[in-house]
Amino acid sequence: MTTNPDVLVIGAGPSGLTAATELRLRTGASVVVLERERTAGGIPRHSDHIGYGMRDLHTVTTGPRYAARLVDAALDAGVELRTGTMVTAWTPETGAECTSPAGHSRLRGRVTLLATGARERPRSARMIPGGRPAGVLTTGELQNTVHLHHRGAGTKAVVVGGELVSWSAVMTLREAGCETVAMVTRHARPESYGVFNLGGRAMFRTPLATHARVTQVLGRHRVTGVELEDSRTGERRIVECDTVVFTGDWIPDHELARAGGLALDPGTRGPLVDALGRTSHVGVFAAGNAVHPVDTADVAALGGRHAAGAIARFLAHPDSPAWGGGLRIEVAAPLRWASPGWFHPHLPPARQRILTWSEEYIGAPTVTVSQAGAVIGRRRLPWPASPGRVFRIPWSLLTGAVPGAGPITISL
Numbered sequence: 001m002t003t004n005p006d007v008l009v010i011g012a013g014p015s016g017l018t019a020a021t022e023l024r025l026r027t028g029a030s031v032v033v034l035e036r037e038r039t040a041g042g043i044p045r046h047s048d049h050i051g052y053g054m055r056d057l058h059t060v061t062t063g064p065r066y067a068a069r070l071v072d073a074a075l076d077a078g079v080e081l082r083t084g085t086m087v088t089a090w091t092p093e094t095g096a097e098c099t100s101p102a103g104h105s106r107l108r109g110r111v112t113l114l115a116t117g118a119r120e121r122p123r124s125a126r127m128i129p130g131g132r133p134a135g136v137l138t139t140g141e142l143q144n145t146v147h148l149h150h151r152g153a154g155t156k157a158v159v160v161g162g163e164l165v166s167w168s169a170v171m172t173l174r175e176a177g178c179e180t181v182a183m184v185t186r187h188a189r190p191e192s193y194g195v196f197n198l199g200g201r202a203m204f205r206t207p208l209a210t211h212a213r214v215t216q217v218l219g220r221h222r223v224t225g226v227e228l229e230d231s232r233t234g235e236r237r238i239v240e241c242d243t244v245v246f247t248g249d250w251i252p253d254h255e256l257a258r259a260g261g262l263a264l265d266p267g268t269r270g271p272l273v274d275a276l277g278r279t280s281h282v283g284v285f286a287a288g289n290a291v292h293p294v295d296t297a298d299v300a301a302l303g304g305r306h307a308a309g310a311i312a313r314f315l316a317h318p319d320s321p322a323w324g325g326g327l328r329i330e331v332a333a334p335l336r337w338a339s340p341g342w343f344h345p346h347l348p349p350a351r352q353r354i355l356t357w358s359e360e361y362i363g364a365p366t367v368t369v370s371q372a373g374a375v376i377g378r379r380r381l382p383w384p385a386s387p388g389r390v391f392r393i394p395w396s397l398l399t400g401a402v403p404g405a406g407p408i409t410i411s412l
């Protein structure tokens, strides 16, 4: 077993696995991937429906098949994959402290890639009052229960959220024989793509509660219902159910980045990175949903591949300059964050896209990029900005920025 590999990857989801494979194929460096779950593959392992692999593998397959393909590719490339290994502490100086059935171990790479993904905020973090009955889950917990442990999920569910992942929850509930009696969103429409909203509603006949929020979870031992409030009228009503699934509302799994003293981006709440995935610490990179919660698996994988290119260059030239030396990218409301957080005129980000997150729905938004009060780029984009999903902006809109002239601001 390698104790101090060239590259230590934490997290065996699409971004970590793809980066590890790419590094082995490009450089022959020793690469160890640590994964806390017993099986590698990240979220797609338990997301048993079609919709994975379009942009990276040029196919459309189910989550578990997609995960298995990424794992096979990593093993074939000679990546050392250690599953059942939880990184409990990490700093760039001391490396990773790991706990596994084999006991404790410590591991330090010349380079570390944080690919720990993101998680949905559970009910407790959403501060929703009421009892503490059984039957309250996130989508991840629901899919683990149904797809990995083959257990049921009640008979009537309320799904909180209207993102892509929310439809994934509805689909899993149906497979488990549980009817979705309401999909609740605080917005005027579900945040998912129009085609998913139409398709989802036609297929599942899910009643929508828009402009609504859950004000209370009811029940003592098992959920008996939720109280909903209409934000326009203040009116409250009870919806009876025995299951509540809190979906979306993502936060990066940033504990290690925080513990390691990396600069965090106050917008994404993940580690602040430049276009190459470099963090504030030389030799530490980050990729995937750990950086920008939350995008599709193929985009996370391509982000991992992009970071692998930068890591390969770093391994060959460890004296290459650290991040900085670029321009900070800032956003104006309704945008909440932009990723990467740094712009450099000669370093395009993965897929030449700046990823952003909007708090409001705008059908065909005009994106304005300015610096020091002057507009340096403006374009109307044909795709909508919508809460609950990443809004992608072409990098070329920023390339007129002047080095040394201060931060760049993106607005809609």
Ligand SMILES: Cc1cc2nc3c(=O)[nH]c(=O)nc-3n(C[C@H](O)[C@H](O)[C@H](O)COP(=O)(O)OP(=O)(O)OC[C@H]3O[C@@H](n4cnc5c(N)ncnc54)[C@H](O)[C@@H]3O)c2cc1C
Residues within 6 Å of the ligand: 010, 011, 012, 013, 014, 015, 016, 034, 035, 036, 037, 041, 042, 043, 044, 047, 049, 050, 051, 052, 053, 085, 086, 087, 088, 115, 116, 117, 118, 139, 140, 143, 165, 168, 169, 253, 256, 287, 288, 289, 290, 294, 295, 296, 297, 298, 300, 301
């Ligand atoms: C319900 C649902 C449905 C989805 N449907 C689709 C879809 O149809 N198509 C699509 O393209 N995308 C879909 N996505 C999104 C996609 O799954 C994610 O974008 C993708 O998995 C992100 O990859 P990642 O590598 O960044 O993170 P993850 O897949 O989250 O992987 C991170 C890994 O890091 C591990 N880890 C974290 N911390 C530690 C630690 N301290 N020690 C060791 N290991 C650690 C985790 O266990 C995990 O395996 C869906 C997501 C969800 C939740």
